[in-house]
Amino acid sequence: MFLPEGKKAARQRLIIAELGLHPAVRTSALARRLGVSTETVRRDIEELTRLGLVSRTYGGAAGRQLGLQPEFQDRDSLAVEERDAIARKAVELVKPGDVLMIDSGSTTARFARILAQAVEQITVITNCFAVAHSLVQGSGVRVLFCPGDFSVRERGVYGSETCAFLQRFNADIAFIGASGLTVEGPTDVETQACWIKRTMLDRAERGVLLLDGTKFDRRHLELVCPLDRLSDVVTDRHPEGGLAVRLTRGGVTLHVASSVTQPEHVDPA
Amino acid sequence: MFLPEGKKAARQRLIIAELGLHPAVRTSALARRLGVSTETVRRDIEELTRLGLVSRTYGGAAGRQLGLQPEFQDRDSLAVEERDAIARKAVELVKPGDVLMIDSGSTTARFARILAQAVEQITVITNCFAVAHSLVQGSGVRVLFCPGDFSVRERGVYGSETCAFLQRFNADIAFIGASGLTVEGPTDVETQACWIKRTMLDRAERGVLLLDGTKFDRRHLELVCPLDRLSDVVTDRHPEGGLAVRLTRGGVTLHVASSVTQPEHVDPA
DNA sequence: CATAAAACTTGGAACATCCCACATAAGTAT
């Protein structure tokens, strides 16, 4: 099956939708509205909190303040800690003085947040508001924002204005995300977003793909670029089978982040 | 005096700052941290809620989800209802099919939110994230976002990239805000922001200034432009003295919004 | 169909918050 989509998922989707309208929701109100017990709502909120989609409050939940709109396509992706592990690993690739291009996406946004605290004296060109906002918190970062047609979905800009702008610059590294990674290369669902990724890869010396292991071998609407166009892939799990082979054959450096989470089912020695 | 800046203001500033870091805060925690009673914190939150700066929740407060970062320079300005009255009045100036340029600022952001629900088939060019975000919620609005150096303070972009971009376009109306309005013209505290305003006024047929009556006769660091460069001023109170005279003499159309709030101290006839 | 796992409800004790009215303190104007 593709999406289980039980009642639970529907409930949690409503909670997030509600949080898009109001800055905070209350457990009791949600329980009445959904026709379930408050205890169930509480568990839902707890779950959404672990995924980093909402933030728990005393009587209910609040939306994460900035960062991305909840993207449902990412609902099945990893929890915050795992995403952060990837981000921390990716930060190691950046040197002071670098000029970076950063794509929009949930993983790249976490990356930006961690980057801001870790590195100094860098310039970042981005089309994503969440990325820009996270970065400027840090002191030694200059953020150049792209022009373009504004999209709420991704909280960023797209279109030919954006690409034309990017063409004017040369960067050391481009950090991009993707919805999937197959033996052919990274894939994504949005044509608009693909063009941004392609342009960033074109204008940077190194092209780094950030994505979590759940996205291996997922084929989406559009192929971003051939696999060997990437110089690095940062992820949290070793790929298997054909994908692993093609990566090494294509000269792509693989960086695997070790998640902080302890492996389960380990008996004390 | 310029700014009273008592203990209360400091407390409320901290609450907002905290809300910039976490999506929600708790009354009890704030009370401990600030060394005041929970009742005081509750009253602070209530006040900030009326100003539209935070959103009250069961055990504390949450940040308003999107929209503006609290701008401290605007702390003394009007409550939401008054700002909305100005915005509603300003919307009347817009026709379907218009191309608008909209500046960053708290008043223009409220304007954008109301504009999105009221008008169809318009194109908006802006340098402000809050404005862009509010507008795209509406269906028939295309938002073109400017490039530039990103600033968290105003949640927007500034600098020569931004101005150069704006120069490429022709608009029907430019809507700008300001920190003050004197007989010489609108004034603002930020040089960067002034350049954006000037460029927008240059590229538009009509130049509309939105500002509330508390800002009359306030002189700030920089003069944006001469008074007669504006074609309209939308506000919530009739200006007095020299300012009123100069406005009519300069050919500036004045639009005064009637606030919903009842005038006080009026005896029933 | 039987069984196991997961999801949900219920009930109650412990604890937090809310709100009100009133008392006290601080700051401001006359």
Add this chain to the structure above:
DNA sequence: ATACTTATGTGGGATGTTCCAAGTTTTATG
């Protein structure tokens, strides 16, 4: 200084939330 306004603290009853544990329903699976 005195009166006035504004800001803050206190106490307690009503209300709401959390957390836990046990019981029930639903769903998945061999």
